[in-house]
Amino acid sequence: MRDYQRDPLGFAxxxxxxxxxxxxxxxxxxxxxxxxxxxxxxxxxxxxQDCIKPFFLQWPFMxxxxxxxxxxxxxxxxxxxxxxxxxxxxRERISQYGLVMGDYTLRKVASWQSGQLFDIHEExxxxxxxxxxxxxxxxxxxxxxxxxGELISIILEPFEAQATIRWFLHNHLPxxxxxxxxxxxxxxxxxIFKIINERRxxxxxxxxxxxxxxxxxxxxxxxxxxxxLRDEVITLFIAGHETTALALTWTFYLLAxxxxxxxxxxxxLRDVLGERxxxxxxxxxxxxxxxxxxxxxxxxxxxFAFGRxxxxxxxxxxxxxxxxxxxxxxxxxxxxxxxYFPDPEHFKPERWTEEFVRQLPRFAxxxxxxxxRACLGNSFAMTEALIILAIIVQQCRLKLAPQKPIKPRPSVxxxxxxxxxxxxxxxx
Numbered sequence: 091m092r093d094y095q096r097d098p099l100g101f102a103x104x105x106x107x108x109x110x111x112x113x114x115x116x117x118x119x120x121x122x123x124x125x126x127x128x129x130x131x132x133x134x135x136x137x138x139q140d141c142i143k144p145f146f147l148q149w150p151f152m153x154x155x156x157x158x159x160x161x162x163x164x165x166x167x168x169x170x171x172x173x174x175x176x177x178x179x180x181r182e183r184i185s186q187y188g189l190v191m192g193d194y195t196l197r198k199v200a201s202w203q204s205g206q207l208f209d210i211h212e213e214x215x216x217x218x219x220x221x222x223x224x225x226x227x228x229x230x231x232x233x234x235x236x237x238x239g240e241l242i243s244i245i246l247e248p249f250e251a252q253a254t255i256r257w258f259l260h261n262h263l264p265x266x267x268x269x270x271x272x273x274x275x276x277x278x279x280x281x282i283f284k285i286i287n288e289r290r291x292x293x294x295x296x297x298x299x300x301x302x303x304x305x306x307x308x309x310x311x312x313x314x315x316x317x318x319l320r321d322e323v324i325t326l327f328i329a330g331h332e333t334t335a336l337a338l339t340w341t342f343y344l345l346a347x348x349x350x351x352x353x354x355x356x357x358x359l360r361d362v363l364g365e366r367x368x369x370x371x372x373x374x375x376x377x378x379x380x381x382x383x384x385x386x387x388x389x390x391x392x393x394f395a396f397g398r399x400x401x402x403x404x405x406x407x408x409x410x411x412x413x414x415x416x417x418x419x420x421x422x423x424x425x426x427x428x429x430y431f432p433d434p435e436h437f438k439p440e441r442w443t444e445e446f447v448r449q450l451p452r453f454a455x456x457x458x459x460x461x462x463r464a465c466l467g468n469s470f471a472m473t474e475a476l477i478i479l480a481i482i483v484q485q486c487r488l489k490l491a492p493q494k495p496i497k498p499r500p501s502v503x504x505x506x507x508x509x510x511x512x513x514x515x516x517x518x
Contacts, residue, residue, distance in 0.1 A: 091116050095254060098500045102395070102420040106427070111409050119145070121416040122409070125424055127451035129406050133417055134453065134461030137404050143463075144397035144416050146252065150261045154275055155245060158318065159325035160466060170308055172466065175322060178302035179466055184473050186297055187225045188370035191474050194221050195481040196367060204516040207491055209509040211339040214478075218331035218338075221474060226326055227285060228298040238281050242328055244274040249502040282320050290316075299326060326467070333392040334471045336503055338478055340390035341383060343510050344437045345483075346490045351439060352483065355382060359484050368480040370473060376480060381442040383475050387457045389437060394422040394504040396459060421456050422504065430454040487515040 094101045094116060102123060105112045110126025124130055133141060146152070147162050156162050160171055177183070198217045202208075219239040227234075248267045251257040260267045285300070295301045303322060307313055314322070345352040358378045359368075368376070398417040405411065426434040430450060431441070458465035465471070482488070491511040499507040 099394070099420070099422055099498070102418070102423045103426075106420075106423045111406055113409065116416075119416050120412065120414065121418055122411060123418050123420070124406070125420065125427070127424070127430070127453040130419055130424070130453040130456070130460070132406050133398055133419070134459070134463070137406075137411075138461050138463070140400060140402040140404050141398035141417065142401055144399045144418075146397075149257075151248060151271060154272070155328075156325055157321035159321035161325050161329070171314070171318065171322065174306040174308060174314055175303060175466060177306060178299045179470055181469070183299075183302065184470055185370045187221075187470065188473055188477060190224045191221055191477045192367050192369065192481065194224065195478045199482060199485050202486065202514045202516070204514060206514045207511060208514070210342050210488065210512045211335070211506055211509050214335040214338045214342075215331065217478065218335040218474065222327060222330035224298070226299045226323065226330065228296045228300070234281055234285070238278060238327065239331075241274045241278045241281075245271055245278065246328075246502055247271075252501065278324065279320065282323050283316065286316055286319050286323070329465075330467060330470070332503055334474050334478075336390070336392035336505060337383065337387050337471070337475050339506065339510060340504075341386040341475075341479060342482075342488050342512065343490070343496065343506070344386050344389070345382070346488055346512065348437050351382065351437065352487070355379060355483055359480055363480070363484065365484075367484070368477055370477075372480075373473065373476050376476060378439065379476055379480055380472075381439040383472065383479065384442050384455075385437055385439045388425045388431065388455065389435075390498060390504055391421040391425060391457045392503045393457065393459070394498075394500050395420045419456075422498075422500075424454060424456065427454065485517055487517065488512045489515060 102125075105114065105123040106125035110124065110129050112123045112125075114121050114123065124133060142164050143162055147156075152162065158167065158171075160168065160175060163171055194217060198213070198220075219236075223236070223239065248257070248260045248271055251260065259265060260271070286304075289300060289304055293304065295305060300319075300323065303314060303319055305313075345355070355378060358376060362372060362375045373380070396419055398419075400411050400413055400415040400417065403411060403413050411417065425431065428434050431454075453460055458468040458471075489512060491513050493511045494508050496510055497507045498504050
């Protein structure tokens, strides 16, 4: 456990080097590290009904924050919630959200000045927070959405200590961190319930995600309760900006280190778009741009690890998986396997040819998970990331400033340990 806490990514890579399936024990939890694509497929697809989400999603902080949202719910209740939420992410809706993504990005870039120094992670977090607030809640509550974002920052602070004794103490004892977490969560609930109740009193489709969730009906005509809506809204609010912000942060870091890739990207944007901003309709033509994002989240997947818990015993490649086993999957490690990604440590967007994708094992690349529990918002996230990437590169060059060595820090997600300082250079 000490080795894992000291270096989770290195520990997982060491396990992968000992085989595609490695049983270990962390504290008193029996665990299995899975790193071979076919074994991952068995967990996520073949035996998905024998597994639930892992134990650490049932800790008090997580239960209080997410409740029974799509991230944590199981069984028929999860299937019902997924059916109700699915229409909010249909292609037509995402096209409408694309206008918001473009407008907010243009406004962000207009606020930058040549020579300005900032932390690109902080800038992307602010931008994606504004976008998810607009697409989730609508334009009429931007001030409230800003407060909700600040509260979520407070709420997520203790999650930095996961897999440590401090995490256990904060979850179970009234420490200052525990009290601050619950105060912020209570205030966030007040905001969310107020918005939901006001919308129920004056129902209308305002073109946002909340309108879709309020109007959604299951096959029997039932709708989400206020409590269910609250859980889904908070899940979407948190997941809807953190992961995209990190994908973009690492992308701009890699572009700054590989100027020849950045030049080719700028050339594609000139050829396809000229001087106009991109729309959702333009995205299929931005092939190299998409390949850059794919390669960036191969190297630095925001969700660097996830897991399952076995509720029924089964076997993988002759290895028994007993009941209560915690099954750990690290996309960060799988994505760097040289068997599937030659020269895996290097940033090579050109590797993503149609032929390469065809021969890639199905679960060798899984930035959005896989199987029935794959991320519902993956199209939303990729659309948002592509539009933001295209607009920023059209108008700016971002260069790395002198700073401490940049290292990934696995906590709630894969964040840069000290942020990433960058200098803006506006294009003529």
